[in-house]
Amino acid sequence: MKRITMFLCTLSLSLSCLSGCSQNASTTTAPAETTAAVTTTAETTAEANAEPTAPAAETALTAADMSADLVVIGAGGAGLSAAVEAADNGVENIVLLEKMASIGGTTFISQGMIAGYDTALQKEQNIELTYDQMYDNLMTNALYRLDPELTKITVENAGHTIDWLMERLEVPFTDNILVGYGPLQMMHVMGSEEAKGGMALKAPFEAALEEAGVNLMLETRGTRLVMNEDGSVAGVVAQQGGKEILIDTKAVIIATGGYAYNPELTGLLDPEMAGTFGIGHPAATGDGIIMANNVGAALTHTNHLMAVLKDYEIMANHNGNSNSANVSRFIGAPNLVLVNTNAVRFVNEKSGGYMTQELNRPIFNEMTKTDSDYVWAISDEATLAELGVTRGGEMEFLKADTVEELAGLMELDGETLKATIDSYNGYAASGNDPEFNRGAGSWAESQPMLPLEAPYVAVAVVPCEIITYGGIARNVNAEVLRADGSVIPGLFVAGEAGANSAYMGFTLSNCFTWGRIAGAGAAGYIK
Numbered sequence: 001m002k003r004i005t006m007f008l009c010t011l012s013l014s015l016s017c018l019s020g021c022s023q024n025a026s027t028t029t030a031p032a033e034t035t036a037a038v039t040t041t042a043e044t045t046a047e048a049n050a051e052p053t054a055p056a057a058e059t060a061l062t063a064a065d066m067s068a069d070l071v072v073i074g075a076g077g078a079g080l081s082a083a084v085e086a087a088d089n090g091v092e093n094i095v096l097l098e099k100m101a102s103i104g105g106t107t108f109i110s111q112g113m114i115a116g117y118d119t120a121l122q123k124e125q126n127i128e129l130t131y132d133q134m135y136d137n138l139m140t141n142a143l144y145r146l147d148p149e150l151t152k153i154t155v156e157n158a159g160h161t162i163d164w165l166m167e168r169l170e171v172p173f174t175d176n177i178l179v180g181y182g183p184l185q186m187m188h189v190m191g192s193e194e195a196k197g198g199m200a201l202k203a204p205f206e207a208a209l210e211e212a213g214v215n216l217m218l219e220t221r222g223t224r225l226v227m228n229e230d231g232s233v234a235g236v237v238a239q240q241g242g243k244e245i246l247i248d249t250k251a252v253i254i255a256t257g258g259y260a261y262n263p264e265l266t267g268l269l270d271p272e273m274a275g276t277f278g279i280g281h282p283a284a285t286g287d288g289i290i291m292a293n294n295v296g297a298a299l300t301h302t303n304h305l306m307a308v309l310k311d312y313e314i315m316a317n318h319n320g321n322s323n324s325a326n327v328s329r330f331i332g333a334p335n336l337v338l339v340n341t342n343a344v345r346f347v348n349e350k351s352g353g354y355m356t357q358e359l360n361r362p363i364f365n366e367m368t369k370t371d372s373d374y375v376w377a378i379s380d381e382a383t384l385a386e387l388g389v390t391r392g393g394e395m396e397f398l399k400a401d402t403v404e405e406l407a408g409l410m411e412l413d414g415e416t417l418k419a420t421i422d423s424y425n426g427y428a429a430s431g432n433d434p435e436f437n438r439g440a441g442s443w444a445e446s447q448p449m450l451p452l453e454a455p456y457v458a459v460a461v462v463p464c465e466i467i468t469y470g471g472i473a474r475n476v477n478a479e480v481l482r483a484d485g486s487v488i489p490g491l492f493v494a495g496e497a498g499a500n501s502a503y504m505g506f507t508l509s510n511c512f513t514w515g516r517i518a519g520a521g522a523a524g525y526i527k
């Protein structure tokens with residue numbers, strides 16, 4: 001399992017980078033002077049992850065470096081909303097931990113497109129959508145893999161959340177409400193001339209934090225939760241610079257985002273998805289998911305993530321990223337053929353778009369079955385030229401005049417690949433694919449199945465994870481649940497760290513909505 005070794009290296013590198021990043025820590029508000037050394041030793045995330053999930057009760061805090069009513073871990077969309085909402089609900093002593101040097105996480109690098117209905121902006125433009133339409137859209141896109149009770153809350157609040165961003169935070173939005181992720185005109189686009197997409201959130205949230213007196217501690221990484229003997233939350237251990245600090249608190253909100261940048265955790269939570277690379281925000285390493293799981297939180301829906309097909313070689317050997325390894329238009333070719341490393345087709349290549357589970361899940365499965373790090377995408381020179389497709393990193397795709405020659409470049413069996421391509425071309429000519437039924441299904445019907453012609457072109461591709469949908473189990477109040485369904489008192493979760501209440505188009509909506517629910521819930525708990 002070559003790829004596992006590689007990803008273990010990647011993980012240890014990224015973990016050491018994360019701790020290294022905090023060496024030069026500075027905070028906007030200095031923590032209270034240390035009264036005693038923290039006696040507990042912080043575990044590395046990887047070590048902590050190896051522990052069983054039984055509640056790790058720990059002696060009540062006697063040596064806290066600082067004290068808070070509420071600690072929010074992670075200053076992305078979920079954590080920022082949680083902190084503001086908690087303050088608006090009367091919580092005074094809020095500490096917001098952020099491991100990076102600035103706030104925002106994935107939220108600020110997002111396109112800032114957020115789904116909603118019945119918003120002030122839609123009312124101005126006479127755009128009418130209903131709850132039922134929105135719920136159906138979300139559930140259909142997610143193939144009904146979402147928790148209905150939690151999803152109902154996400155959808156019900158989607159419009160209010162946008163209005164809250166506009167009214168409470170004064171986040172700028174464009175007038176354009178787009179049709180996206182389905183037929184509905186539901187996608188509101190934040191941004192202004194000065195700050196595009198998710199960056200439009202920065203100034204409003206900074207102002208709100210300051211106004212609310214939230215103690216924002218940058219380059220301070222939450223590493224561990226400390227529990228009271230009765231199973232409730234007692235505190236948070238964080239790493240700041242070279243030292244550990246212990247913050248005692250009445251409640252904690254985990255808002256650390258997803259784990260798309262932690263391939264080892266992905267492989268652990270769903271072995272069939274081993275072999276992925278992370279794209280998106282490098283801070284999405286699942287820290288909060290690990291912390292919560294270590295004190296008994298249940299994890300759920302961890303077989304559900306969004307991956308995007310990328311150029312394997314560029315990702316693996318050329319420090320690739322989402323742009324340099326982009327193969328989206330190659331995958332969109334009407335004569336795309338996907339083969340495994342045995343040179344045979346294994347899927348209806350048009351069963352879904354390049355970033356859907358319908359396409360990526362079978363690819364992950366095939367990589368597992370063949371113990372391979374990638375599958376092959378094949379098209380031809382004329383088609384790619386017509387589509388204007390070029391390879392990233394100033395590299396060339398593999399190209400050959402015959403299938404056998406192409407197979408040689410791919411190090412696949414020539415006879416098998418020839419038979420595979422001959423069969424495919426026969427299906428394309430007849431319009432009937434008896435093996436994988438390509439051409440059937442609503443998405444596939446819009447996708448023609450054209451034949452391949454020499455010269456042929458190939459590239460190895462791998463699904464790379466960008467958004468994770470699984471995570472910490474919670475109830476409708478954003479309280480974290482143990483596997484037996486009981487609540488961990490004082491522990492809340494919001495955003496991508498929490499499991500299963502959003503999908504494409506609704507993920508930003510999810511982080512703000514559940515951030516607010518967690519903030520209000522924590523405020524109620526503290527009182």
Ligand SMILES: Cc1cc2nc3c(=O)[nH]c(=O)nc-3n(C[C@H](O)[C@H](O)[C@H](O)COP(=O)(O)OP(=O)(O)OC[C@H]3O[C@@H](n4cnc5c(N)ncnc54)[C@H](O)[C@@H]3O)c2cc1C
Nearest residue numbers: 074076077078099105106107113222257280283495496508
């Ligand atoms: C490129 C890209 C574009 C996207 N565009 C859209 C879009 O247009 N619309 C949409 O709906 N969705 C979009 N998404 C998804 C969406 O942005 C995310 O699901 C959402 O922003 C997650 O919010 P969050 O607050 O849960 O996590 P994040 O915004 O990632 O925030 C988590 C924060 O926690 C911090 N953190 C992590 N661990 C620790 C720790 N141990 N201690 C302290 N701090 C920690 C991180 O540094 C980060 O600041 C996009 C995703 C990507 C990758």
